[in-house]
Amino acid sequence: MTAPLSRHRRALAIPAGLAVAASLAFLPGTPAAATPAAEAAPSTAADATSLSYVVNVASGHRPSATVRRAIAKAGGTIVTSYDRIGVIVVHSANPDFAKTVRKVRGVQSAGATRTAPLPSAATTDTGAPQVLGGEDLAAAKAASAKAEGQDPLESLQWDLPAIKADKAHEKSLGSKKVTVAVIDTGVDDTHPDIAPNFDRQASVNCVAGKPDTADRAWRPSAAESPHGTHVAGEIAAAKNGVGMTGVAPGVKVAGIKVSNPDGFFYTEAVVCGFMWAAEHGVDVTNNSYYTDPWYFNCKDDPDQKALVEAVSRASRYAEKKGAVNVAAAGNENYDLTSDEITDPSSPNDTTPGDRTVDPSKCLDIPTQLPGVVTVAATGAKGLKSSFSNHGLGVIDIAAPGGDSTAYQTPEPPATSGLILGTLPGGKWGYMAGTSMASPHVAGVAALIKSTHPHASPAMVKALLYAEADATACTKPYDIDGDGKVDAVCEGPKNRNGFYGWGMADALDAVTW
Numbered sequence: 001m002t003a004p005l006s007r008h009r010r011a012l013a014i015p016a017g018l019a020v021a022a023s024l025a026f027l028p029g030t031p032a033a034a035t036p037a038a039e040a041a042p043s044t045a046a047d048a049t050s051l052s053y054v055v056n057v058a059s060g061h062r063p064s065a066t067v068r069r070a071i072a073k074a075g076g077t078i079v080t081s082y083d084r085i086g087v088i089v090v091h092s093a094n095p096d097f098a099k100t101v102r103k104v105r106g107v108q109s110a111g112a113t114r115t116a117p118l119p120s121a122a123t124t125d126t127g128a129p130q131v132l133g134g135e136d137l138a139a140a141k142a143a144s145a146k147a148e149g150q151d152p153l154e155s156l157q158w159d160l161p162a163i164k165a166d167k168a169h170e171k172s173l174g175s176k177k178v179t180v181a182v183i184d185t186g187v188d189d190t191h192p193d194i195a196p197n198f199d200r201q202a203s204v205n206c207v208a209g210k211p212d213t214a215d216r217a218w219r220p221s222a223a224e225s226p227h228g229t230h231v232a233g234e235i236a237a238a239k240n241g242v243g244m245t246g247v248a249p250g251v252k253v254a255g256i257k258v259s260n261p262d263g264f265f266y267t268e269a270v271v272c273g274f275m276w277a278a279e280h281g282v283d284v285t286n287n288s289y290y291t292d293p294w295y296f297n298c299k300d301d302p303d304q305k306a307l308v309e310a311v312s313r314a315s316r317y318a319e320k321k322g323a324v325n326v327a328a329a330g331n332e333n334y335d336l337t338s339d340e341i342t343d344p345s346s347p348n349d350t351t352p353g354d355r356t357v358d359p360s361k362c363l364d365i366p367t368q369l370p371g372v373v374t375v376a377a378t379g380a381k382g383l384k385s386s387f388s389n390h391g392l393g394v395i396d397i398a399a400p401g402g403d404s405t406a407y408q409t410p411e412p413p414a415t416s417g418l419i420l421g422t423l424p425g426g427k428w429g430y431m432a433g434t435s436m437a438s439p440h441v442a443g444v445a446a447l448i449k450s451t452h453p454h455a456s457p458a459m460v461k462a463l464l465y466a467e468a469d470a471t472a473c474t475k476p477y478d479i480d481g482d483g484k485v486d487a488v489c490e491g492p493k494n495r496n497g498f499y500g501w502g503m504a505d506a507l508d509a510v511t512w
Helices: 065-073 097-101 134-146 227-236 267-279 302-320 434-451 457-467 506-511
Strands: 022-024 051-057 076-082 087-092 107-112 179-184 252-257 284-287 324-328 341-346 353-357 373-378 397-400 419-423 427-431
Touching (some): 051 076, 051 267, 065 076, 065 087, 087 302, 179 227, 179 267, 179 434, 227 252, 227 419, 252 267, 302 324, 324 434, 434 457
Parallel strands (some): 179 252, 179 284, 284 324, 373 397
Antiparallel strands (some): 341 353
């Protein structure tokens, strides 16, 4: 049984029974539907018992003949090879494939990327949006009409003033020379708020573990999650008199689809996504997911160790080539610095079960990889969202990700404590999660890169942290008001476990 959508993406993790997504009706003049999305590229042919593997070897050259022969002898078929980082993607029906090739000279690590056969037979509940009434649209348009220069739905976006993005837009919308790649479930580039800023050359489908460059392959199908499209709008929805406004409405946004039709983000797809971004001039990547099927990948397990190594190599390579990698911290209210965590959701592509992990040895990837900007979520009152993971030295920065209005209610005219974003088919709607916080930071990083076009990823990150608004720990943190502490924050005002260096600041991003 597949885990809920919230366990695949860093979204929708708010208390059960509360609306987690809402679709806004079409505004006059917007298209009634998107062009039909292309089907995802089929996986390399494999029988019903085949699994996918990564085999990690020395980087910088083609796999040796010894390694290639050993892979074939062990029953493996090479799907593709990322020679610059030494990661080979293989399919095999041999249950001992990884164990066998790990003994081969030149193989540094190898492991299965999934526990379900190719293709995964699981299905994911994407959740039906809740349609808002005309009164909400009318109120939003009336409020925006009173504010000169606002897009029609901008009054619903309490998150923009929370990071001073509204003030930043008076100075700069960002540069068309900067591209943010949404490594996610796919992006509907026909959306009227996304189409003006969409970068087709930097977009691709990586679901099979190798690039599918067919036109429209980066789009989600009608049955797939709107998650990536929502994220893309948060980052770069155009300031064009239609719908909403993104954090960086003048930059380009690309869609790198890595989630398969069942909603799983497997290692080979994630590696492909980072490598594509690295080779196509992407300045920032947004990663609002964890790499399935393990919530935490434990390096004392030989299979999981190989997955950590493969994604680490790919993310490091993307940064080396100029990309700042931004990722969501997760939605379980875990303290990622605790001695142990009970993970009830892994492996989520077959039969999950409770397992106790040591977070110092077991990593959420790509979120906890070196060099990645780890983002916690805040709600409309500026407090850590009820669901947001936390931990001193793990969280780098915070940004709006929404929360239940029962916990953090926005000031009018905003009506929801969740985050407004674009949805496939020319719609807009609400979601919540660290998935929504991460694109705010990706947008701010894009504004920094726009202001400092020659800045290295290290410099962009340094400015991102230096410009953040220091935010003191919330003590006691009793978000539901029941008299019990719901999470413990440690650290000083300018570097703590809830907010890291503080709240992302878009205004400083365009003025420093």
